[in-house]
Amino acid sequence: MSHDVATFARLPGMNGERAAAVAAQAARRGTVVLTRNDARFPIPDGIPHAPAVLLLEGDRPEVLRAPRVAVVGTRAASVHGLADAWELGAFLGAAGVSVVSGLAIGIDGAVHHGALQAAEVAGHDAAGVVAGPIGVVATGLDVVYPRRHRVLFERVRKYGVLVGEQPFGVQPERGRFPVRNRIIAALADVVVVVEATLKGGSRITAERALDYGRPVLAIPGSRRNPAAAGCNALLADGAQPLLDPSDVLVALGLTPGGERVWRTAPKPGRGPKPSANAVAVLKALGGEAAHPDQLAGRTGLDPGEVALAVEELVALRQATRDRGFVWPA
C-alpha cells in the first residue's frame, strides 16, 4: 500500500495539489490504495479501461480473495425480483462467494442485504470465512449515495469492503454510474442480472462482462414484467438462464451441479393448510401479480371472500402485497 502523492495523482481529475490533500485524507481514513502493480490488485491484467488505482475501505478487504459474483439489476424491481436478489445474495454468501454489486436502490440493495445476512450468520464461527459483500461506488468513498442506504453502507463496511476509483468528495453524477459498472464487471468472475429494464445500467454491466469474457447469467421473467425485459433480451442474445442459485456455482466451476435450491411451487407441508378459497386464489394468481378484482373474476368468489383469502395467504407467507396488488410469494 502506498500513500505517496504520485499514486493519488493517477486518480481521475487530479492535479498535484489536490493529490496531496487526498493522500493526506486517505492516510487519515486508513483507506487502502491499490495500484495495478500491487499483487493484491483485484482486477486481472489485460482488462481494457481498467482503473489505474482502486481505493478500498472496510473492515474485511480479504473478501476480495473469495470467488466473486456480481449480482445487478434495476432500481425499479418487482416484488419477485427483490425476493430473488435477496435469496441469491444469501445463498452465495453462505456458499463462500463474495457478492459484488452497486449499492443502489432495488436489486443491488436486496442482494447486498441477502449477502449481509449470510455474513452475519457466518461471522460468529468462522475464522476461515472470507466471503462478504463488495460494494462498488460511483462517488468518493466518503459520500453515501443513495442516502437511504446509509445503514447498508455501514454494514457493508463492517462485513466486507467498499471499492471506488474516485477521489474523496466526488458527488453522484449521471455519467459516473455506467463508468462504475465496468469495475463491477471487471471485479466479477460471473455476472448475474436479476431483473433489468431494456435500457438500464444493468445492460451496460452485462455488456462489459461479455467484453471481458465473463459468463453472464440472467433470470428469465414474464414478458408482461417490464422489469424483466432486459433479462429476456440478454437471454435472447445468448446469456445463460439462471434457474437456480446453484447455476452460479456451476458457472464459477465450483461444482458440477448440485442440489436444486429454488422450487417453482410453494414449499408444502409447512404451517397450517390454506383454506379452499385461499388455494383457489393462489391458483388464480398463476405466478403473477393480480388485483383482487381480477382474482374475484377468475375464481368466481365474491370480493369479500377474495380479500379474506388474500389476508390468509399473506399471513401464511404464500403471497405478498404491493400497492394494492397481490403477488405469489
Next chain:
Amino acid sequence: MLASVRSAMLFGVEGLVLDVEVHVSTGIPSYTFVGLPDAAVRESRDRVRAALLSSGLTWPLRRVTVNLAPSGVRKSGPGLDLPFALGLMMAGEELPAGVLDGVGVIGELGLDGSLRPVPGVLAMTDVLRRSGATAVLVPAPNASEAALVGGVRVLAATSLRQIRYALKGEGDWAPPVPECETGEGSAKGDDDPGPDLAVVRGLATGRRALEVAAAGGHHLLMVRRPGAGKTLLARCLPSILAPLDPDEALEVTRIHSAAGQPIGGRLVAARPFRAPHHTASAAALVGGGSGRPRPGEVTLAHRGTLFMDELGEFAPTVLDALRQPLEDRVVRISRQAAAVTFPADFLLIAASNPCPCGLGPPDCVCSEANRARYRRRLSAPLIDRFDVRVALGVAAPGAPVGAASAEVRGRVAEAMARQRSRYRQWRWRRNARVPAGALSRAIPLDSAASDALREVAERRGWSGRGMAAVHRVARTLADLDAESAVTPAHILLAAGMREDVL
C-alpha cells in the same frame, strides 16, 4: 333628529346584528361615517344620495352623522345601503317614526333607487330573528331565501320608492320572486345527484370502498392509472348519500348563501359535492383572503363531500393547509381585523395516480427514486388521514355492472341509522369520528376480533393510528352487514382496505 334602523352583516358565514344610527342636525352641511366602516360601506354615501334623489327624495343639506353599532367590529359589505337610506328618511321625517320597529333591514341600492340582492340573507335573517326582529325587509330577489328561516315576516321590495309607499300604508310590498330560474342556480340542489353506480362496470374493490366511506364517514383515497374510473366512482358518491336532514339543510344553505353561491331561494337538499381543481390556492381551499375572510371549498363542502382529483398535483402548501380542518372539522382564520371560524365537516375523497408513469403495479417502469419523489408530494401525515386507501382494479370490457345507487343508498342509510342509535349518548354520530381514546368503549371487540386486529397490525408493522383506523372501518363494515358485533373477518377486510397504495 335621530333614527335607528336594525340591520345585519356577514361575519364569516354567520350573521351579526348591527344598528345603523343616523343623526341629522343643523350646521354646515357635512357627512361623517363612524363605526369602523370598510370601503364598500363608506361608498354607500354616494349610492344612497343618488338613490334618494332618483326616488324623488332629497339629501338633507345638514350635518349628517352615521354610526354603526357595535362600533368595535369592522363593518363590511353592501347590504347596509338600505338601512342607511331608511334611517336618513326617518331622521328627515320622510317616514313616520317607529314604522321600522321590530323590522330588520338588509339591501343594496342602485343609483336609480332600485334594490339589489345581497349574499348571506339567510344567515342575516336568522340572526335578526334571534335578536327579536319580527319582520325583515329585503330586496325582492332575496325574499324566498329569507322566508326559509321561518317565524319571521318577510317584506320584499324592488325599489326605495315602493318601500316608502308601503311603509306609509299607501302601497303594497312586492311579491317574492325566485332568484334565478335558469343557469347554475337550478343545477344545484337535488336535481343533479351525479352519475348512478349502475353505469360502473367492475371495480368491485372501489365500489365497496366508496360504500364504506359513505356509510362511516371515512376519508377515502383511490389510486389507479388514468382512466381506470376513479373520477367516475367519486362522482357517483352523491347518489348513495342520504339527503341532508332539515337542520343540516338550513346550516348548509346558510353557508352557501353567505359564500355568495346561488341557492335559488330553496334549501339545499342534496349533500354538497365540491371538486376544486388542483390549481386551487390554499385560500381557495380552506378559506381566507385579505380583509374579510371568505369561506373556502372545505366550508362549501360542509356536511358533504370534498373530491380532490389528482391529489398529488395540488401544491404541497395547499395540502398542508388541509390537515388542520381535517383534524378539527372547522377552519380558523385569524386576521388583523378579526378571527373567524368556518365549519368544515366534510368527507374527503381523493384520487391519485400510483406513480409518475401512471401505470402502477405490475406494469410500472418508474425507478424507486422517482416513485419516492412522487410519494413525497403527499406527506405521510396527510396519507394517514385516509382510513380507506385502495388501488382500483382494471375494469375488464365485459365486466358486469354492479348494484345501482338506490340499493347501495339503502344499505348506507341503514348503516348510518345504526351508528346514530349506537352513539346516542356520545358527542359523535359516525364511526369515523370515534376518538382513538374512546374506541375500546364505543366499539368493543370480542377476544377473537381483537386478536385478529393485533395480528394484522403486527404483520403490517402498524402504529396506533393504523390500528384505530382499521378498528373504525371494521365497525362500518359490520354496520353495513347489519351485524351487532365486529367479527375477525371484518377486521381482516378493513385491513385489506388500508393498503400502502403509493
